[in-house]
Amino acid sequence: MVALGLLILRLVVGLIVAGHGAQKLFGWWGGPGMTGWTNAMTRMRIRPAVPWAWMSALAEFGGGLLVAAGFLNPLGSFALAGSMLVAMILVHWPKGFWVGKGGYEYNLMILGAAAAVAIAGPGAYSLDSAFGIRLPEPWLLIVGTLATVAGVAIALGTRAPAEATKPQTV
Numbered sequence: 001m002v003a004l005g006l007l008i009l010r011l012v013v014g015l016i017v018a019g020h021g022a023q024k025l026f027g028w029w030g031g032p033g034m035t036g037w038t039n040a041m042t043r044m045r046i047r048p049a050v051p052w053a054w055m056s057a058l059a060e061f062g063g064g065l066l067v068a069a070g071f072l073n074p075l076g077s078f079a080l081a082g083s084m085l086v087a088m089i090l091v092h093w094p095k096g097f098w099v100g101k102g103g104y105e106y107n108l109m110i111l112g113a114a115a116a117v118a119i120a121g122p123g124a125y126s127l128d129s130a131f132g133i134r135l136p137e138p139w140l141l142i143v144g145t146l147a148t149v150a151g152v153a154i155a156l157g158t159r160a161p162a163e164a165t166k167p168q169t170v
Helices: 002-026 033-043 049-069 075-095 105-120 127-131 137-157
Strands: none
Touching: 002 033, 002 049, 002 075, 002 105, 033 049, 049 075, 075 105, 075 137, 105 137
C-alpha cells in the first residue's frame, strides 16, 4: 500500500508542477510562454532574466516529470524544491500564507511533497525500481539539499535593487 501511496503522490504533484512548467515553456493552458515568463522574471528584478527564466521553467517541467515517473530520485525533488523556494521568497511570502490572497500555501505544499518523495524514495511503482536505479541516498540528500539552498541563494542574490527598475526622470 505504501508503494501505491507514493505513486499517487508522485503522479499528482509531479504532473501538476510539470504542467505549471509547460505553461512557462510552451504557453500551454493559458501560460505565458518563455517570452512572457522572461518578462515576468524581469519584473521580479532577477538578473539576467533569460537564463533564470529557462532554468526555473525547466526545473518545474523536467523536475515534475522526473518526480511523476519516479526516475533518478531525488534529483526531480531538488528541482521542484529550488523552484518553489524562490517563488515563495520572491513572490508569495509578503502576501501571507493563504493562496487565495497570493500567499505561499501552494508552494509549501509542493515543497513538502517533494521532500517526502526525496526522503522516502519513489517506491516500487517507479522507473527507478523497474531499472534497478538507486542513487546513493545519504550523501546525495545532503549534497542535493546544500546545492538547492546555494542555487536559491544565488538566484536571490542576482536580484537587481528596486531602485534599478524604477524609471529615471531627468
